[in-house]
Amino acid sequence: MATNLQAPPVAPLAEKLKPMKLKSDKHPDWCPGCGDFGITNAIQQAISNLQLPPWNVHFFTGVGCSGKTSHYVQCYGVHTLHGRSLAFSQGAKVANPKLNVIVAGGDGDGYGIGAGHFVHAGRRNVDMTYVVFDNEVYGLTKGQASPTLPEGDKPKSLAAPHVVQPINPFALALACGYTFIARSYAYDAKHLRATLAAAMEHKGMALVDVLQPCPTYNDLRTKSFFDEEVTVKGSPVPRVYYMEDEGYDGVVKDSTDATEVNDKRMAAFNKIYQQEERTGLGVYYKIDIPTYEDRVKRNLPILNEYSPIDLPYHDADMNPTTDLTAGKGSMVI
Amino acid sequence: MSGLTEINWMIGGPQGTGVDSSATLFLRTMAVAGYHVFGKREYHSNIKGKHSYFNVRASHQFVQSSRDPIDLLATFDKETATTHGHEIIPNGALIYDEKVVKPEDIEGLDASVTTFILPFDDILQEVAEETDSNPMKLVIMKNTIAVAASMALYGVELHHMEEALKGIFEGKKAKLVPLNMKAAEKAYAMIQTMDGFDKFTFKIDPVANVPEKGSRLLMNGATACGLGKIKAGCRMVTYYSITPAVDECIYLETQPHYGVNVVQCEDELAAMNMVNGAALTGMRASTATSGPGFCLMAEAIGWAGICEVPSVIFNYQRGGPSTGLPTRSEQADLMFAINVGHGEFPKIVIAPGDMEQCFEDSFECFNLAERYQTPVIVLPDKVLANNTQTIPHFNEEGLKIDRGFIFEPTVKDPYDDVEGAMATHKRFEVTEDGVSPRSLPGQPGGIHWLTGDEHTEIGHITEEPSIRMAQHEKRFRKLDKALQEIPQDRQYKLYGPEDADVTVVAWGCTKGPMLDAMPLLEKEHGIKANLLHIRLFSPFPAEGVLKILEKSKQTMSMEANFTSQLHRLIRMETGFTIGHRVVKYTGRPISQDEAIDAIRQVVEQNAEKVVLSYGH
Incomplete structure (x- = not known):
């Protein structure tokens, strides 16, 4: 099991905030056997384990099967537009950094229609967790190829083998500046829960790409596919393994040490592009650097005093209180 | 006092050579001297080299539009002289540099125009020698020379320029004031010795009662909008760089002390959806964009509509379609703004008509957005954004912040009452006026869901017909409420005599030329006109507008677009067809002279349609 993922802290409200409490009254309408159930459970457990007050959790989702996830969690849930969850969530977090912001969506939503936001969210490093349900297909519209489907693959939903190369979300995330990049698997509840909790605890933009079998349209990456053993150096091993167990450590210990940062980044790239039959789970890369919310204070020092949402602009009688004298400056004649 | 009470000056040159700086200097100098000024800025989508010009009108009267014929053209490049030479009125003057242009090259230059050859380089050389400066570094001062020479011709005392320079060059740059004054003094003295100086009779009288120092603003509309937003408490403005909207963002970035995060x-x-996300948290947020960017925002505005989010969108209109005329103006996004987004949802669409309304609307739009919990689209345009004007200080008296119906948590300590803190709230409760209590993330007891799908009162997806009807109807009831509550003079206003010969219906920046034109029309042409200026387009104040139109003797619309969009909107909303229409679609603003000309064509010649086209 992953070793560099911190165990969730024991919180005083554990009794009152069991994961069950985080289930909304709305019942998921996903297909039986869908990986989305496992991811939703893990999100609820991670919130519960970290004791994030649900009324302070702003949970954004994109559009597609996974987009409905926000409806199933008892917190402030926002089912946004296709591909735009990161734009919504960054707006919310930048406006009110006190919120716990979680984002979820499909691989088509995040790496396809929302690819532009995916790129720039990395550059900003706003403090939030982005969970991508990666099943290689657009399930809700009958299984078209998503950006992660390998070239030449033909899941049953496709009429012919796929002729476009897949995106590598981890390499892309690394190139864009994501400060926490991890992979987990929908049916490995324990690892997923711990990974999500670690991502939520990470201060910065965290990506967790979750392998999520689509039982209806993707008959290539099924639960039994991930369960089966593969042969490595002549001996059978589980297909899914934990990278940390084999000595891989993607966590930068000292972000001011340029050599370490460079070494870890190159090691991550190597790991990301390693050709193997197996599928590694765990953290590819993690670094602690200032978030957007912190960096923006350099230009707006007043944000050291106030959270943006708390900047005062009216009195108790709702009279506006901002003095425009400085803003008019030399425009006063 | 036998001179004029108004002058109309123009300076032009390649972009990046200081046309803006010299116009700014002239505007400021004339403002300091007590005149009312109006500056029109025209430029290309280009960084350096292409032709740009600035038109400055200075008057004893408050003016809010440009005029066409110019009495003095200052330039140091050939293109300005050849492009605008014909616009100089008889007995006007041209200041130019013999090295770059010969008067005989200037087509259409009236024979009566006096030409002044100003040896710009010689003056700079002298200043360089006297001050031991590098002449190459003084090239930008050609602008000061042109302005000083113009002042001498107009009979404006030079000391006003010194005061203006002090306002422009502050702090470390203050040493540039004496340097510029040296060049100015030489040009000012030199032109007075030139042949033809006495022939130029466009001397402007000094202002008898110079307004008290500090009593006015010299400002453009983009800044007025920025200040309105600051006053309203908007602390987040998102944008993707685009002309002319970016000017507002550039201004806001220079004011970090207010804490506005310009993202x-x-x-x-992203810009629009970030605003949606920010507005959900209770932040007063807006985005600033122009045509092409506004197109990209359509889907997100629809989301704000169905989710009842108080998002504010500023679309600084420019010439379309597509990239269109990126640095020119147009009033062609009205129909699009009203209909933006697929499906149907309530939106409030307003357009300011002048600097004061830019400020007022930029303040009020957040109140409207929060009170009616729906997106508000504000439609300024490039003319308003970029024109510089002297105006009184904004009226900040009586301004109130209205946050609308915000949920009040009853849970005192959420950690003590976790059950209560996690309770579900009816964010979309069906209410009589359509407005439901808006809870904000972080508030205990306020949990609800938002979705672009049709939804239940707590925000879960539904396709149930009865709920769909209830929610759709509830959302639209907010528009009825808005129409009842928004003060009438913020919806539309009739300027001028009620018993006019002709009622001109206009919106946005056409207000300025109309108000300037009306007294002259009556005085010089015996035509009594009034102006019905409309500011609220969705919901549309059909009843009030119709009442005015039905009483009018003759009606005409005046808009800077091809298809007379307001004219069509009024027909759609009221069934009333305005009799005549005036349009302009060159991307250049309608001037006072054009407004007069168009109204005369309608009233005197019964022209059904007038197409205006003046200006380069």
């Missing part, structure tokens, strides 16, 4: 986004999809 540069990867595209307008």
Whole structure:
């Protein structure tokens, strides 16, 4: 099991905030056997384990099967537009950094229609967790190829083998500046829960790409596919393994040490592009650097005093209180 | 006092050579001297080299539009002289540099125009020698020379320029004031010795009662909008760089002490959706964009509509379609703004008509957005954004912040009452006026869901017909409420005599030329006109507008677009067809002279349609 993922802290409200409490009254309408159930459970457990007050959790989702996830969690849930969850969530977090912001969506939503936001969210490093349900297909519209489907693959939903190369979300995330990049698997509840909790605890933009079998349209990456053993150096091993167990450590210990940062980044790239039959789970890369919310204070020092949402602009009688004298400056004649 | 009470000056040159700086100096100098000024800025989508010009009108009267014929053209490049030479009125003057242009090259230059050859380089050389400066570094001062020479011709005392320079060059740059004054003094003295100086009779009288120092503003509309937003408590403005909207963002970035986070986004999809996200938290947020960017925002505005989010969108209109005329103006996004987004949802669409309304609307739009919990689209345009004017200080008296119906948590200590804190709230409760209590993330007891799908009162997806009807109807009831509550003079206003010969219906920046034109029309042409200026387009104040139109003797619309969009909107909303229409679609603003000309064509010649086209 992953070793560099911190165990969730024991919180005083554990009794009152069991994961069950985080289930909304709305019942998921996903297909039986869908990986989305496992991811939703893990999100609820991670919130519960970290004791994030649900009324302070702003949970954004994109559009597609996974987009409905926000409806199933008892917190402030926002089912946004296709591909735009990161734009919504960054707006919310930048406006009110006190919120716990979680984002979820499909691989088509995040790496396809929302690819532009995916790129720039990395550059900003706003403090939030982005969970991508990666099943290689657009399930809700009958299984078209998503950006992660390998070239030449033909899941049953496709009429012919796929002729476009897949995106590598981890390499892309690394190139864009994501400060926490991890992979987990929908049916490995324990690892997923711990990974999500670690991502939520990470201060910065965290990506967790979750392998999520689509039982209806993707008959290539099924639960039994991930369960089966593969042969490595002549001996059978589980297909899914934990990278940390084999000595891989993607966590930068000292972000001011340029050599370490460079070494870890190159090691991550190597790991990301390693050709193997197996599928590694765990953290590819993690670094602690200032978030957007912190960096923006350099230009707006007043944000050291106030959270943006708390900047005062009216009195108790709702009279506006901002003095425009400085803003008019030399425009006063 | 036998001179004029108004002058109309123009300076032009390649972009990046200081046309803006010299116009700014002239505007400021004339403002300091007590005149009312109006500056029109025209430029290309280009950084350096292409032709740009600035038109400055200075008057004893408050003016809010440009005029066409110019009495003095200052230039140091050939293109300005050849492009605008014909616009100089008889007995006007041209200041130019013999090295770059010969008067005989200037087509259409009236024979009565006096030409002044100003040896710009010689003056700079002298200043360089006297001050031991590098002449190459003084080239930008050609602008000061042109302004000083113009002042001498107009009979404006030079000391006003010194005061203006002090306002422009502050702090470390203050040493540039004496340097510029040296060049100015030489040009000012030199032109007075030139042949033809006495022939130029366009001397402007000094202002008898110079307004008290500090009593006015010299400002453009983009800044007025920025200040309105600051006053309203907007502390987040998102944008993707686009002309002319970016001017507002550039201004806001110079004011970090207010804490407005100006977020540069990867595209307008992000800009609009970030505003949606921010507005959900209770932040007063807006995005600033122009045509092409506004197109990209359509889907996100629809989301704000169905989710009842108080998002504010500023679309600084420019010439379209597509990239169109990126640095020119147009009033061609009205129909699009009203209909933006697929499906149907309530939106409030307003357009300011002048600097004061830019400030007022930029303040009020957040109140409207929060009171009616729906997106508000504000439609300024490039003319308002970029024109510089002297105006009184904004009226800040009586301004109130209205946050609308915000949920009040009853849970005192959420950690003590976790059950209560996690309770579900009816964010979309069906109410009589359509407005439901809006809870904000972080509030205990306020949990609800938002979705672009049709939804239940707590925000879960539904396709149930009865709920669909209830929610759709509830959302639209907010527009009825808005129409009842928004003060009438913020919806539309009739300027001028009620018993006019002709009622001109206009919106946005056409207000300025109309108000300037009306007294002259009556005085010089015996035509009594009034102006019905409309500011609220969705919901549309059909009843009030119709009442005015039905009483009018003759009606005409005046808009800077091809298809007379307001004219069509009024027909759609009221069934009334305005009799005549005036349009302009060159991307250049309608001037006072054009407004007069168009109204005369309608009233005197019964022209059904007038197409205006003046200006380069």
